[in-house]
Amino acid sequence: MKRITIIFIIIAGFISHYGCESVLDKTPDGQITIDKVLSNYSRSKGLIDETYGQIYLARDQISFVHNPIECLTDNAFWAATYDAYEWHNGSLSLSNPVIKWSWHTNPEQLWPDFWRGVRFANNAIKYLPLSTVITAQERDTWVAEARILRCWFYMNLLEFYGPMPWIEEPFDANYNEWNNLQRPIYDEIATKISEELMDVIKSGILPNRQTPSEARHVDNGVAYAIRARVLLNNASLLNNPEKDKSKWQRAADAAKDVVNMSEYSLVAMNDYKKLFTGAFSTTVSEIIWRSWSDNSHINNTNGIDVGTYPYATINHVWNCGESPTQELVDCFEMTNGALPVAYNDATRTKITVNPAAAGLGYSEAPGGDPYSSRDARFYVNILYNMADYGVPYNCTEPFIVETFVGGRNAFNNIISQETQRSCTGYYSRKDKQIKYWGPGNSSGNEPTHWVFFRLAEFYLNRAEALCELGDLDGAMSMLNVIRERALQPKIEDVPGFQKSYDFLMGRIRNERRVEFCLEGWRFHDQRRWKILNETNRFITGMRITKDDEGKFHYERRKIRDYNSYTDKYLVMPIPLEDAKKLASITQPTAWQ
Template identity: 75%
Template sequence: SELLEVINSRILPDRQSSQDARRVDNGIAYSIRARVLLYNASPLNNAENDRSKWQRAADAAQDVINMSSYQLVSMNDYKRLFIGAAATPVSEIIWRAWSDNSHINNTNGVNVGAYPFASINNMWNCGESPTQELVDCFEMTNGALPVSYKDASRTSVNVNPAAASLGYSEETGGDPYANRDARFYVDIVHNMTNYGVPYNCTQPYIIETFVGGRNGFNDVISQETQRSCTGYYSRKDKQIKYWGPGGSSGHEPTHWVFFRLAEFYLQKAEALLELDDLSGAMTALNVIRERALQPKLQNVPGFVNSKDFIRDRIRNERRVEYCLEGQYRFDDQRRWKVLNETNRFITGMRITKG
């Protein structure tokens, strides 16, 4: 109610100018209100499944969406959500940190310091290491999830035939990374990724996560502190230009984003689903899917028009859209009361060179 009083008083602009972007505005107030109402409607805080709470969460999400000051960026500009000068407006960002966090964000564990002519030697330790479970959440371009797990250990999988039809294979000579959701290539560094050209260098840095590769992990995981133990590195808010001679001054700033518009389309989808509006939920969800160049949910292989199926895919979409962006995944698991189901095993991909 206090946030509504502030919003309705009109003492704040809907969006601050670029010069005052660090100051509070109505976009931030609406966003805080919406997120609080979503958490309040979720199973952790809504054991009785009070539908009025879900309705308030849906309405609050729509209030943010209705603000004309904010629009989703295209997939071509997706990286700009995380990299760029703080004073440069990005239409989707509602609130982000003003300071440049490149010294933290760019140290993802990739030892670019060993690259010929690159600088900042020894300034690398393994930070965020995406898990195989996260990688498995990124769909194929036809909307199929690549695998299902044979057992609780998640070390043995069944390949989805719809994924295999696009070339997915974990067999010798196969490629499990081709034809994936466009966000996969923005977010994840995998074996043989072209990471780009370090600042003031001429050749691209190719990632080698296979055993024995320059970025491959130590088989004795307890002794490994610098390289990824999953076979993956984070890329979402990383840029290769940070590395190389003069790179610490030649890169673009990176920032932590606290609120962006995509969150509220996904909130609307989740809330409408719990209100049994399956069509409305998919319409909201598809806005985010289509921005990522993915097919509408109703067009994915194996689609089932059921609440359980759609709920699973909304939750998967949140995991993909907001991966490696801080607290979202933990908060979601906690408010859905699924931590005892999800936080059991962490696996990776061990690749050997033939």
């Protein structure tokens, strides 16, 4: 009888923390055999449960502990010499993946974790049909879920490491043909994922949307969403240098499949905050799938220091963490649809105010106000000078943000240390809540959940794909759905509108940056568009001082130069030790 331990099922991956060889190690004697797994209900169910257990559930646990991946983009800055510093310092190499947890015995992140997810999914798909203690419905349901989860892990591999061989079987402990595995072309693996997901959807086994009690589990909505995102990536310039229109048509159609699902609808702007905070058991019409783990700690690791509250004694934040950049702030339109400024020089510190923005009061002159009359999403996402953050738990007075020099949340000039004060002049607000903080360590906040997929993405996916296909009217229609939800004017009504590919694509990309800022997806957008050379050379912030008359003075300031803009940063390399064993899976072009 073939022996396979529960440890092998639960822990082993295609490529493990210790490379290929440990995956091939024979399981030790005296452990639980596969027949005992399949004859026990809890252990059989554990095959699918452990596959779910490989999913990253916190957006600040990917690039480094408490360091959101948004900080590896031009949207946010993280002070201190940890992974984000190394990343932007140009330290990524074959021997240094940068994205790691250095104090672990094996610090590697992402690569082994995604492959482990594939391995667990394959175990579930292979062995669940052999279980003697689960019902036929449970068998069919869990296998269908495992097939979707396998595509989820492959989607992550694609986004970070490029196309990888499609593996459908758990590797036998004696497998020794690693060198024969070859890297497929992106379209091949994207097509395979699309076909796999459509096969699950058409089987009718899973519902289009899970009930609240089963919301952790994937469904047809998640399958459609993974497919649409993968096909958008497949059509994008990084993976489609020949600009094949048929790929854009597939992406447009896949996005339409999601948009047309009657089970989902956009939330009103008044409920926008509910996309990111609230009990997991509460259904939110726009959310297709989100983390089931409460991420409320992000208030303490990536938020503003409410410990400076003058009316009660409140604990100080551990770290302000992700600090929005001035570049991100500049992407938020005025309420009339005008972008606030144009850059006058390569440093982005000299600007011309858009006359249509000045007409609504935008001014960086002494005594001016650059933060009024902005897109409603600005006030959900960003904390800025003199913003009213609300009232802390068990308190009566609001917390007013003071980012000016000398203020309670004053601009910080030191970028090489962990800090409670922002180095950009802004703080993140999107999934944060003032009620997390209260006197005596009290709190009254709702849970925070990282959103994996929400309906808004697929309106903008379809807008982008239709624009690439030359259907500008269709693209505008999709874009306007998101703009109107945000209470912004239709794109054809914004100042300076031009019905051209260049104008519309620029605003679609800007809309995407605003809508999904601080959610983690900018990292992948920058790469699939191949714009790192334009966006990741440096970032700026806003240093504000206050004169004796109480007037604020605004100074745009470069925060740091970046070296994370070369082609080597477009697709991450296979870690060196595993690359040696997987000799036929070539490194990305820039790493060869």
